[in-house]
Amino acid sequence: MRRMTARPANAHQARLLRLLRDGGPNSRAQLGDRVDLSRSKLAVEVDRLLETGLVVADGLAASRGGRRSHNIRLAPALRFLGVDIGATSIDVAVTNAELEILGHINQPMDVRDGPVAVFEQVLSMAAKLKASGLAEGFDGAGIGVPGPVRFPEGVPVAPPIMPGWDGFPVREALSQELGCPVMVDNDVNLMAMGEQHAGVARSVGDFLCVKIGTGIGCGIVVGGEVHRGVTGSAGDIGHILAVPDGRPCACGNRGCLEAHFSGAALARDAKEAAQQGLSAELASRLETGGTLTAIDVAAAAAAGDATALDLIREGGNRTGQVIAGLVSFFNPGLVVIGGGVTGLGHTLLAAIRTQVYRQSLPLATGNLPIVLGELGPTAGVIGAARLISDHLFSPA
Amino acid sequence: MRRMTARPANAHQARLLRLLRDGGPNSRAQLGDRVDLSRSKLAVEVDRLLETGLVVADGLAASRGGRRSHNIRLAPALRFLGVDIGATSIDVAVTNAELEILGHINQPMDVRDGPVAVFEQVLSMAAKLKASGLAEGFDGAGIGVPGPVRFPEGVPVAPPIMPGWDGFPVREALSQELGCPVMVDNDVNLMAMGEQHAGVARSVGDFLCVKIGTGIGCGIVVGGEVHRGVTGSAGDIGHILAVPDGRPCACGNRGCLEAHFSGAALARDAKEAAQQGLSAELASRLETGGTLTAIDVAAAAAAGDATALDLIREGGNRTGQVIAGLVSFFNPGLVVIGGGVTGLGHTLLAAIRTQVYRQSLPLATGNLPIVLGELGPTAGVIGAARLISDHLFSPA
DNA sequence: CCAACTTTCTCCACTCACAGGACAAAGAGT
DNA sequence: ACTCTTTGTCCTGTGAGTGGAGAAAGTTGG
Numbered sequence: 001m002r003r004m005t006a007r008p009a010n011a012h013q014a015r016l017l018r019l020l021r022d023g024g025p026n027s028r029a030q031l032g033d034r035v036d037l038s039r040s041k042l043a044v045e046v047d048r049l050l051e052t053g054l055v056v057a058d059g060l061a062a063s064r065g066g067r068r069s070h071n072i073r074l075a076p077a078l079r080f081l082g083v084d085i086g087a088t089s090i091d092v093a094v095t096n097a098e099l100e101i102l103g104h105i106n107q108p109m110d111v112r113d114g115p116v117a118v119f120e121q122v123l124s125m126a127a128k129l130k131a132s133g134l135a136e137g138f139d140g141a142g143i144g145v146p147g148p149v150r151f152p153e154g155v156p157v158a159p160p161i162m163p164g165w166d167g168f169p170v171r172e173a174l175s176q177e178l179g180c181p182v183m184v185d186n187d188v189n190l191m192a193m194g195e196q197h198a199g200v201a202r203s204v205g206d207f208l209c210v211k212i213g214t215g216i217g218c219g220i221v222v223g224g225e226v227h228r229g230v231t232g233s234a235g236d237i238g239h240i241l242a243v244p245d246g247r248p249c250a251c252g253n254r255g256c257l258e259a260h261f262s263g264a265a266l267a268r269d270a271k272e273a274a275q276q277g278l279s280a281e282l283a284s285r286l287e288t289g290g291t292l293t294a295i296d297v298a299a300a301a302a303a304g305d306a307t308a309l310d311l312i313r314e315g316g317n318r319t320g321q322v323i324a325g326l327v328s329f330f331n332p333g334l335v336v337i338g339g340g341v342t343g344l345g346h347t348l349l350a351a352i353r354t355q356v357y358r359q360s361l362p363l364a365t366g367n368l369p370i371v372l373g374e375l376g377p378t379a380g381v382i383g384a385a386r387l388i389s390d391h392l393f394s395p396a
Numbered sequence: 397m398r399r400m401t402a403r404p405a406n407a408h409q410a411r412l413l414r415l416l417r418d419g420g421p422n423s424r425a426q427l428g429d430r431v432d433l434s435r436s437k438l439a440v441e442v443d444r445l446l447e448t449g450l451v452v453a454d455g456l457a458a459s460r461g462g463r464r465s466h467n468i469r470l471a472p473a474l475r476f477l478g479v480d481i482g483a484t485s486i487d488v489a490v491t492n493a494e495l496e497i498l499g500h501i502n503q504p505m506d507v508r509d510g511p512v513a514v515f516e517q518v519l520s521m522a523a524k525l526k527a528s529g530l531a532e533g534f535d536g537a538g539i540g541v542p543g544p545v546r547f548p549e550g551v552p553v554a555p556p557i558m559p560g561w562d563g564f565p566v567r568e569a570l571s572q573e574l575g576c577p578v579m580v581d582n583d584v585n586l587m588a589m590g591e592q593h594a595g596v597a598r599s600v601g602d603f604l605c606v607k608i609g610t611g612i613g614c615g616i617v618v619g620g621e622v623h624r625g626v627t628g629s630a631g632d633i634g635h636i637l638a639v640p641d642g643r644p645c646a647c648g649n650r651g652c653l654e655a656h657f658s659g660a661a662l663a664r665d666a667k668e669a670a671q672q673g674l675s676a677e678l679a680s681r682l683e684t685g686g687t688l689t690a691i692d693v694a695a696a697a698a699a700g701d702a703t704a705l706d707l708i709r710e711g712g713n714r715t716g717q718v719i720a721g722l723v724s725f726f727n728p729g730l731v732v733i734g735g736g737v738t739g740l741g742h743t744l745l746a747a748i749r750t751q752v753y754r755q756s757l758p759l760a761t762g763n764l765p766i767v768l769g770e771l772g773p774t775a776g777v778i779g780a781a782r783l784i785s786d787h788l789f790s791p792a
Numbered sequence: 793c794c795a796a797c798t799t800t801c802t803c804c805a806c807t808c809a810c811a812g813g814a815c816a817a818a819g820a821g822t
Numbered sequence: 823a824c825t826c827t828t829t830g831t832c833c834t835g836t837g838a839g840t841g842g843a844g845a846a847a848g849t850t851g852g
Contacts, residue, residue: 029829038811043831066828067818148759158759206626218725222618229727230602233759240721241755244640253755325636325718326725329614331625359637359649363544363554363629425800434840439802456847462799463847 003139006052007396012045017393027069081141084380087214092125093381094134103134114164138180142384144187148233154184183387189226190383192219197386199375204334211339214263242318261315263294270297279307298343316351324359338373399535402448403792413789423465477537480776483610488521489777490530499530510560534576538780540583544629550580579783585622586779588615593782595771600730607735610659638714657711659690666693675703694739712747720755734769
């Protein structure tokens with residue numbers, strides 16, 4: 001099947017496509033209300049979009065007291081691929097043009113295996129989704145990787161936890177393999193875009209999205225746009241100093257936030273505590289599994305284990321201190337906490353909130369919600385789909 | 397004299413005005429090269445601007461091998477007032493439409509005297525500049541105040557060091573008194589705009605501008621635009637935690653950056669050192685003046701006093717640690733250091749650089765200049781003039 | 793001093809985007 | 823059947839903008 005070849009010819013068409021994508025109105029009249037164009041001009045642009053096939057008119061809506069309107073919607077055959085490459089697993093999902101997830105699979109993996117091995121797996125996961133009948137092909141794909149990206153070229157740069165990926169032409173390679181346009185971004189930025197599109201950050205212009213997983217990072221959204229920084233490393237808060245002369249970090253310094261709180265640090269601390277006999281709960285989990293992860297700590301905490309709760313609180317305090325600084329600096333309208341440790345739930349959130357509300361000035365915290373992301377593992381893939389659709393739904 | 401009444405009628409005219417302001421080309425042909433409009437359209441817009449009087453054509457330029465071009469320039473009678481209200485002094489300057497300073501005066505003052513007393517002084521300083529023949533009136537004024545501002549309304553909100561200013565309608569009051577449009581912003585943001593317009597940050601899109609004076613703050617520029625945050629308190633880094641369980645701060649917490657390094661903290665530490673007999677140099681200055689300021693410390697350091705140098709290095713390290721975090725988070729293309737303590741010069745800069753380059757990741761610091769502002773006390777007033785001219789040179 | 797070439801600026805005709813009103817189509821309510 | 827409402831189409835007028843022709847004002851070289 002021939003995939004999406006057309007692109008919006010002008011800003012009006014791009015605007016209309018995004019309105020339709022974001023669950024907006026779907027009759028010509030309703031579109032006209034939002035788009036500040038005359039009915040005639042709007043009709044012309046809609047007709048052109050219908051000609052390109054990006055948009056279809058199917059059926060009539062119920063009457064609202066007058067002539068029934070045509071249902072205008074994005075082509076139902078459009079499919080986007082969202083890929084979220086984490087440090088230890090891959091998420092791949094197919095969405096329709098409205099970015100609704102039609103199918104989603106997750107597989108464990110190690111980024112350190114390098115781009116070739118990882119892409120083989122991504123392609124086989126995409127093929128599996130295709131085989132299940134959800135898509136006949138992809139009109140575009142968004143990819144998130146756990147490290148800084150030179151955004152215009154779609155190439156990872158100097159990724160600390162991804163040796164072998166530096167300079168690998170991710171965008172070009174995947175575009176070749178998949179036969180469709182591809183955009184690449186940092187996984188944290190994609191999570192922020194996901195929560196902005198379909199999660200807690202809808203209708204918020206300036207917010208921070210802190211992702212605590214194997215590492216720790218922060219998506220920065222300014223005026224509705226992701227801020228990536230001059231070298232694509234903005235939001236890399238894992239190596240901000242959290243504890244003077246604290247624990248050694250993989251980066252060579254001491255006391256980095258990531259060395260004190262992250263999925264990896266939490267597992268390490270839990271293991272130490274178990275071995276020192278501080279927690280029977282954790283020790284028993286260590287025995288059965290042979291190793292501990294953040295999930296074990298979450299389970300222990302849920303079971304009321306004091307040591308596990310202490311670890312979470314301690315980590316939340318450290319993280320909260322750093323976030324407090326960022327809140328003072330950036331003055332966001334919302335802070336979203338997400339990533340693998342979301343399972344630590346309310347204990348973590350409470351610790352973070354306490355620190356932020358205590359340390360930042362009232363003017364910055366006065367009306368500042370600090371909440372957990374509501375999309376969980378789908379935030380990344382939705383953000384990835386959003387990334388490519390933003391690209392495709394912009395003037396050619 | 398009637399002042400500037402016209403405003404650009406469309407985006408093209410606004411663009412042309414800004415080009416002319418920023419020292420750009422000044423013939424129709426040269427303007428056409430930059431503005432991506434046909435010669436005919438451009439001529440129409442220039443003619444309209446000439447009609448409004450915002451722009452004048454005076455004289456002919458030298459020939460470059462053909463017909464001589466007309467000199468197109470902004471009306472030479474246009475005057476902007478730039479006001480920078482600091483914690484302890486006021487700067488007022490008059491500029492022409494190209495934002496060149498025609499006259500600049502500075503007077504000591506205490507913001508805590510409240511808005512009424514301060515504005516009386518501002519108005520008398522403005523009157524003095526007028527009386528000296530530099531201006532017959534003002535076409536617009538920009539005002540910087542040392543605290544957060546609700547930008548759209550031009551009203552200070554909850555300013556910690558400015559009791560009595562909370563909610564005072566600065567913009568409206570001064571607009572009344574001066575009889576011209578007024579815009580109000582945080583003084584730190586204005587310094588950033590000043591350095592962007594005429595200083596070290598020309599042609600840099602994303603940068604941070606750290607102002608260390610009585611307090612400490614940070615101007616944030618994203619994509620050429622100042623980021624003010626949702627409540628106007630962005631950049632308020634003075635109360636970021638710098639030293640766990642450190643010195644008590646006026647805000648009620650302990651260990652804030654501002655409590656450890658700022659003009660006020662430096663004076664306090666110098667006085668302590670002098671009284672403890674650690675430095676003969678500082679002690680003698682304390683005796684002669686009865687009190688110490690950052691300027692005394694700078695002088696002592698310049699004279700080679702070890703204690704003074706230590707104080708500066710110590711403060712620079714603290715500040716550098718905080719800036720390192722901001723650099724990791726924001727990934728700017730430039731960091732500018734300015735404000736009253738600029739006099740501490742290279743010692744301070746070296747300490748800050750050391751911390752940032754050590755603590756932030758190479759990708760973020762690799763090509764990151766950290767420099768002193770080059771405009772000194774004029775940065776604020778130039779930024780203020782820029783603020784109001786940006787406002788006036790935008791479509792009505 | 794004249795011819796040839798440059799650069800700057802003006803004028804004019806043509807195109808296209810867009811607004812806004814008239815009107816047709818299709819339905820609801822009475 | 824009649825009126826009112828909502829939706830969608832058609833048509834014409836207006837103003838923005840382009841691009842070419844050419845006038846205006848120079849320089850350079852014979």
